[in-house]
Amino acid sequence: xxxLSSPSGTGKTTIARRLLAEDADIALSxxxxxxxxxxxxxxxxxxxxxxxxxxxAMVEAGEFLEWAEVFGNLYGTPxxxxxxxxxxxxxxxxDVDWQGTQQLHQRMETDVVRVFxxxxxxxxxxxxxxxxxxxxxxxxxxxxxxxxxxxSHWDSYDYVAINDDMxxxxxxxxxxxxxxxxxxxxxxxxxxxxxxxxx
Amino acid sequence: xxxLSSPSGTGKTTIARRLLAEDADIALSxxxxxxxxxxxxxxxxxxxxxxxxxxxAMVEAGEFLEWAEVFGNLYGTPxxxxxxxxxxxxxxxxDVDWQGTQQLHQRMETDVVRVFxxxxxxxxxxxxxxxxxxxxxxxxxxxxxxxxxxxSHWDSYDYVAINDDMxxxxxxxxxxxxxxxxxxxxxxxxxxxxxxxxx
Numbered sequence: 001x002x003x004l005s006s007p008s009g010t011g012k013t014t015i016a017r018r019l020l021a022e023d024a025d026i027a028l029s030x031x032x033x034x035x036x037x038x039x040x041x042x043x044x045x046x047x048x049x050x051x052x053x054x055x056x057a058m059v060e061a062g063e064f065l066e067w068a069e070v071f072g073n074l075y076g077t078p079x080x081x082x083x084x085x086x087x088x089x090x091x092x093x094x095d096v097d098w099q100g101t102q103q104l105h106q107r108m109e110t111d112v113v114r115v116f117x118x119x120x121x122x123x124x125x126x127x128x129x130x131x132x133x134x135x136x137x138x139x140x141x142x143x144x145x146x147x148x149x150x151x152s153h154w155d156s157y158d159y160v161a162i163n164d165d166m167x168x169x170x171x172x173x174x175x176x177x178x179x180x181x182x183x184x185x186x187x188x189x190x191x192x193x194x195x196x197x198x199x
Numbered sequence: 200x201x202x203l204s205s206p207s208g209t210g211k212t213t214i215a216r217r218l219l220a221e222d223a224d225i226a227l228s229x230x231x232x233x234x235x236x237x238x239x240x241x242x243x244x245x246x247x248x249x250x251x252x253x254x255x256a257m258v259e260a261g262e263f264l265e266w267a268e269v270f271g272n273l274y275g276t277p278x279x280x281x282x283x284x285x286x287x288x289x290x291x292x293x294d295v296d297w298q299g300t301q302q303l304h305q306r307m308e309t310d311v312v313r314v315f316x317x318x319x320x321x322x323x324x325x326x327x328x329x330x331x332x333x334x335x336x337x338x339x340x341x342x343x344x345x346x347x348x349x350x351s352h353w354d355s356y357d358y359v360a361i362n363d364d365m366x367x368x369x370x371x372x373x374x375x376x377x378x379x380x381x382x383x384x385x386x387x388x389x390x391x392x393x394x395x396x397x398x
Contacts, residue, residue: 153398154383
């Protein structure tokens with residue numbers, strides 16, 4: 001379980017998409033949501049769509065690894081779906097905020113690798129949050145406050161990568177993923193392999 | 200502290216040398232030894248040379264991170280030397296066996312990254328241990344027994360890399376080192392950097 005978090009405007013979405021496109025062994029964790037399906041979205045690819053009553057029943061039954069309410073819609077990671085995938089040796093990418101990360105970590109401790117992306121400077125973060133320059137000062141200030149609130153949780157992550165250059169940052173994220181796959185505890189075939197070496 | 204261990208005949212020395220040659224930020228940990236200096240060796244580069252009485256006094260005083268006796272000679276990693284280097288932000292490569300690794304880990308827990316290299320097969324290990332084919336069956340059997348004894352400790356390491364191809368194995372080792380440098384806890388500048396982002 002590979003978790004990417006960052007304040008908005010730090011290039012996380014671009015990096016997540018490239019990772020999913022280039023690495024066939026990692027899949028995006030598909031969430032359950034109560035948000036209505038949008039044109040072009042596919043059930044089971046973009047989300048598992050459901051209604052609030054069913055979602056709340058799943059919460060009650062402890063069927064989520066993490067869940068949150070965002071702008072009135074509920075989003076959650078279904079435990080059974082992830083556990084079945086992990087059992088088959090699949091890796092999952094999670095694009096969640098620090099609260100989602102904390103919930104995932106509490107439930108799946110050793111299996112979670114937490115990566116936090118940081119902008120290269122406050123000036124650059126400000127520039128990215130301004131977008132096309134059509135938003136009011138209040139809207140931009142609100143974005144900055146949310147970004148800084150997210151940044152304040154940087155120290156609950158395993159790895160930190162600064163996105164000063166998209167290409168380099170992507171390489172750093174790939175490097176972390178590649179190294180974590182070399183962890184002894186994740187190479188399930190080693191028990192038999194070393195037994196063979198010691199025959 | 201980056202520890203490489205492997206049974207002999209697994210290419211560890213080649214990989215360690217390449218890493219030291221290509222990466223200016225990691226230095227080989229220089230050991231103290233009671234073994235006599237050989238021609239071409241340099242005090243402080245290859246070893247810190249000393250005598251048995253002084254070595255034993257250092258053991259008594261707890262001045263070693265790890266030490267061992269090999270074929271009648273004493274070898275040890277001096278604590279002060281490593282701690283001073285780490286404080287300056289230097290990384291150290293350790294070429295030690297499982298016992299040295301265990302001692303290092305007990306004393307410096309979080310700072311130690313333990314990597315174990317495995318041969319690709321028992322047949323290949325046997326081939327490599329035979330060397331030039333001039334050794335007796337007993338000598339080769341002894342080497343194999345020692346190699347297998349070392350392999351039996353593979354599961355006390357953080358990472359395992361199989362040396363089926365020297366180039367790929369070297370890349371794996373470099374990847375682990377690069378990722379470990381991205382660990383939050385090792386990026387000491389992040390406290391000030393994130394404080395600046397949250398101003």
